[in-house]
Amino acid sequence: MPRSLVVFLAACGGGGLFALPLVLGALALGAGSPVPSASVPASASGGPAPSSDEPLGTLSIHAFDLGFKPAMLEVKKPGRYTLTFVNDGAIPHDITFDDGTVIKADPGATGTGEVLIPAGGLGFICSVPGHAAAGMTGHVMVTGGGAPSGVPAASGAPAPSAAAAATVQPNPSAPAYVLRDPAAPPLASGTVHDLELVMSERLMTVAPGYQQMVWTFGDQVPGPTMRVKVGDTVRITLKNPATNAMSHSIDFHASMVAWNDEMRSIKPGEELVYEFDAKYAGVFMYHCGTAPTLHHIANGMYGMIIVEPKEGLPKVDKEFAFVQSEWYLGAQGQVTDLTKASAGAPSPDFVVFNGIANQYKDKPIHVDVGKTVRVFVLNAGPNVDSSFHVVGTIFHDVIKEGIHLSEGNAGNWGVQAVDLSPAQGAIIEMRFAEDGLYPIVTHAFNFASKGALGLFSAGTGGPTSAGSH
Secondary structure, three states, X not given: OOOEEOOOOOOEOOOOOOOOOHHHHHHHHOOOXXXXXXXXXXXXXXXXXXXXXXXXXXXXXXXXXXXXXXXXXXXXXXXXXEEEEEEOOOOOEEEEEXXXXXXXXXXXXXXXXXXXXXXXXXXXXXXXXXXOOOOOEEEEEEOOOOOOOOOOOOOOOXXXXXXXXXXXXXXXXXXXXXXXXXXXXXXXXXXXXXXXXXXXXXXXXXXXXXXXXXXEEOOEOXXXXXXXXXXXXXXXXXXXXXXXXXXXXXXXXXXXXXXXXXXXXXXOOXXXXXXXXXXXXXXXEEEOOOOOHHHHHHOOOEEXXXXXXXXXXXXXXXXXXXXXXXXXXXXXXXXXXXXXXXXXXXXXXXXXXXXXXXHHHHOOEEEOOOOOEEEEEXXXXXXXXXXXXXXXXXXXXXXXXXXXXOOOOOOOOOEOOEEEOOOEEEEEEEOOOOOEEEEEEEOOHHHHOOOOXXXXXXXXXXXXXXXXX
């Protein structure tokens, strides 16, 4: 059967090893939580000190997704030790000591090296972005020497950095943001869809004056919106270029495949074929699932796939696609701050539609008066609920996670707002009664004021029109 190349909003990219969300990361070890402490063998800790060119003994530390075992070690003497670093996890890790010593290991591999432990002890982390914040920290203590610098005694966790706590200031020299076209893509032709998804890690302006080092599918945040129908086969070749620094993966919520098969992570320089049959209709999320999953989503690796019913959707006058998400800013030009994103009470710096704060307020979206507009909405989160609302109109047709309120129902019920938890989607239809501006918001207004605000400009836009897109 001939294959059709699906042209979506852009070519995408994905890769990296899938891991369950952060709360399940410790289960990757398979044997419970890390051992709280360990001592070097007696041959390494007793007797007279060896000569300066002979290590005092051997330390062994295992990495899993996301932690070290043991995370705390104790030696009896300061000095030089041989270190064996074993990676039991599914993604690459390293062990980076406070003095700059680094030992790396791929999944299933072992790295060796030497480290000099001072009398005050020495802290260590995994330096892969996000891993330390997710729990990959530890330290080596010398008996009676106290905790190493940067690690509070008996806590095993790194001390909060001033940089993480500081408010990120805008940079007036940051490049202008690139406007994301809100138009929904057309339904892809054919029944078998081959697509190459190439990931990129690059700088992106997420709001005027704020630039972050994002991880992307298809060089954009959100990733390209895809559109197929029930019964279609989707075959995606994921590519993680060798120039990237991180392992990545992809998880299509529209698929029914084992997470340790197509959803596994791939390292820079690797490829993976992800294939599934679209069995259910809906607005689904896709995202990177590499541990820590929270960080990969918060740093830009998410997107929307629309699966229409086999018979298709009724024709309307215009269609748009909005993905709501959050930014937890790191320092200018750096990745997002996982510590911020991990807070139990989410407090994002920006909540946005289609990746950029207030872009559709700056450039309103033109619609016609009296015409039917369909909006595909996805809340990618990763943490905050959405209450999608368009001021000045009522939704007459809504399909939310498979539940359908149709136009012309008995009683003529309508919908004022659609509530979407992270990873939930909806198809919404509405009309605009007269010329004017119609704000697009999340009705959780503390977040609307952080960038989740746009405008539909109906007809002429009225006397206060800010222009049209």
